[in-house]
Amino acid sequence: MKPTRRKFLSQSTAAAAATPAVGLGGSTAFSQASAAGSLAEENAKKGTTDWQLTRVRINEGKFRTSLIEGYVSHQSIRAGEKLDFFISTKPERKFTIDVYRLGFYEGKGGRHMTQLGPFEGKAQAVPEMKPENRLRECEWEATTSLEIPADWPSGVYLGKLTTIPESPSEPYWQSYTIWVVRDDRPADVIVGVSDNTWQAYNQWPVAESLYTDPRGAHAPGVAVSFDRPYGKYTQITQQPLSIGSGEFLLWEFQIAFWLEQQGYDVSYVSNVDLLEAKSISRGKVFVSVAHDEYWDVKQFHAVDEAIRGGLNVLWLCGNSVFIDSPFAPSSSGEPNRIISRRGCFGELRGDEIESYARIFDTLKSTAPDERKIMGVRSVVPFNGGGDWTCRNGDHWVFEGAGMENGESIPGLVGWEHHGEPDPDREGMETLAEGKVWAGGKREGKYTSVIFPGPKDNFVFNASTVFWNCGLSQPPGIEVPYSHFSRPHGPDERVQRITKNLLDRAIAGKGA
Numbered sequence: 239m240k241p242t243r244r245k246f247l248s249q250s251t252a253a254a255a256a257t258p259a260v261g262l263g264g265s266t267a268f269s270q271a272s273a274a275g276s277l278a279e280e281n282a283k284k285g286t287t288d289w290q291l292t293r294v295r296i297n298e299g300k301f302r303t304s305l306i307e308g309y310v311s312h313q314s315i316r317a318g319e320k321l322d323f324f325i326s327t328k329p330e331r332k333f334t335i336d337v338y339r340l341g342f343y344e345g346k347g348g349r350h351m352t353q354l355g356p357f358e359g360k361a362q363a364v365p366e367m368k369p370e371n372r373l374r375e376c377e378w379e380a381t382t383s384l385e386i387p388a389d390w391p392s393g394v395y396l397g398k399l400t401t402i403p404e405s406p407s408e409p410y411w412q413s414y415t416i417w418v419v420r421d422d423r424p425a426d427v428i429v430g431v432s433d434n435t436w437q438a439y440n441q442w443p444v445a446e447s448l449y450t451d452p453r454g455a456h457a458p459g460v461a462v463s464f465d466r467p468y469g470k471y472t473q474i475t476q477q478p479l480s481i482g483s484g485e486f487l488l489w490e491f492q493i494a495f496w497l498e499q500q501g502y503d504v505s506y507v508s509n510v511d512l513l514e515a516k517s518i519s520r521g522k523v524f525v526s527v528a529h530d531e532y533w534d535v536k537q538f539h540a541v542d543e544a545i546r547g548g549l550n551v552l553w554l555c556g557n558s559v560f561i562d563s564p565f566a567p568s569s570s571g572e573p574n575r576i577i578s579r580r581g582c583f584g585e586l587r588g589d590e591i592e593s594y595a596r597i598f599d600t601l602k603s604t605a606p607d608e609r610k611i612m613g614v615r616s617v618v619p620f621n622g623g624g625d626w627t628c629r630n631g632d633h634w635v636f637e638g639a640g641m642e643n644g645e646s647i648p649g650l651v652g653w654e655h656h657g658e659p660d661p662d663r664e665g666m667e668t669l670a671e672g673k674v675w676a677g678g679k680r681e682g683k684y685t686s687v688i689f690p691g692p693k694d695n696f697v698f699n700a701s702t703v704f705w706n707c708g709l710s711q712p713p714g715i716e717v718p719y720s721h722f723s724r725p726h727g728p729d730e731r732v733q734r735i736t737k738n739l740l741d742r743a744i745a746g747k748g749a
């Protein structure tokens with residue numbers, strides 16, 4: 239019989255699970271129905287930098303720490319719902335789970351919400367790889383569960399796992415779990431994390447990302463499960479202390495930190511929430527961030543519907559909406575816990591066909607042209623590094639940014655981008671355009687655009703994964719380096735352009 243999520247490791251941990259966690263942050267209740275101002279109150283609470291990991295050891299292969307690792311039952315969860323934790327320690331050690339909400343918090347970046355445990359840890363089995371689709375799906379026993387308290391605002395949350403040494407001569411070890419707390423209230427800004435893509439690139443336990451099939455890096459039919467820990471991120475950057483957090487702490491946290499510093503009214507969603515348009519149409523502007531590559535086609539249709547309904551959208555990202563990756567339920571029947579590569583968005587054409595044929599083998603176009611909702615699309619070469627060069631300095635987007643035509647923000651474009659503007663889109667304007675250099679030598683071209691929606695709304699595409707690196711640099715977050723170039727970190731021009739876009743969207747002034 240398969241273990242189920244509701245089966246707990248021991249009576250002692252079950253007892254702990256039955257005790258609702260209590261937030262540490264004070265008495266201000268956060269109402270799910272409350273609007274602007276709540277996050278300002280939240281960010282006035284006592285912050286800490288202790289959300290960061292201190293001690294991580296990759297001890298199994300190149301990506302994994304078996305000393306302590308785990309995953310949670312939901313990519314996205316509401317207050318009042320129960321989040322299960324599935325944790326393994328090898329060797330067996332007692333451990334704790336410290337829960338943090340990430341935000342600004344006077345520059346500290348996180349708030350300690352609660353501590354769970356200590357628990358008795360045990361080693362849980364690494365699942366066999368399914369030969370038909372290379373899936374590695376854990377079916378671990380739940381360690382504990384947490385009912386998300388009503389006063390926890392929407393946000394990105396980390397569960398910091400820490401072993402308790404058996405003797406003074408032994409160090410402690412750590413890793414993260416990560417999830418989104420969502421709500422359903424109207425909000426000015428809705429930020430969508432790119433967790434499908436985190437999972438697509440997750441190699442845990444050995445080499446089981448969506449890129450490691452012997453048939454080729456972009457083979458169709460391969461699948462990955464959210465029921466497994468996130469291993470150390472495996473390309474572009476070497477940051478073992480982000481292990482367990484997907485790509486959030488690499489190039490996504492920067493925008494959450496900055497938005498909350500600026501006092502914007504933000505609500506957060508996961509890719510899985512985008513299956514329904516109402517998850518984002520309750521906002522004034524939806525923001526896709528960083529590396530939002532893997533989408534279920536239902537996400538595409540939901541965003542398309544929201545744009546047609548008047549939602550403003552900022553694509554502060556690169557290589558987004560590129561791979562058609564339908565959600566599927568887990569083996570135990572939990573919905574939307576597996577994604578697989580079915581095909582890609584958009585028609586293949588021109589020299590791209592030859593490139594795709596060589597790179598992708600049998601991958602086919604299976605979903606609509608992503609330019610319908612993004613204006614631009616992934617182009618060959620997919621990656622590279624470049625400068626973000628202004629081509630339309632008189633546009634309101636650049637107001638107060640002091641950028642003239644031809645002026646560049648060094649290194650802001652990378653490691654993936656968008657180009658080839660939709661020729662059929664009326665009213666589309668190019669804002670920035672220039673070269674990237676893939677592998678430091680193969681020339682490519684990116685294009686940043688803006689176009690009007692049908693109801694006095696607009697869609698902006700920054701066309702770079704690294705855009706958010708220009709907004710802020712929270713504690714412990716490093717600037718990435720790829721294709722022999724890198725962005726410079728916070729830049730007043732990136733901040734002003736982003737503020738212009740957000741403020742115009744929130745004011746409903748249109749393109």
Ligand SMILES: [Fe+2]
Pocket residue numbers: 529531557654
């Ligand atoms: Fe990508």
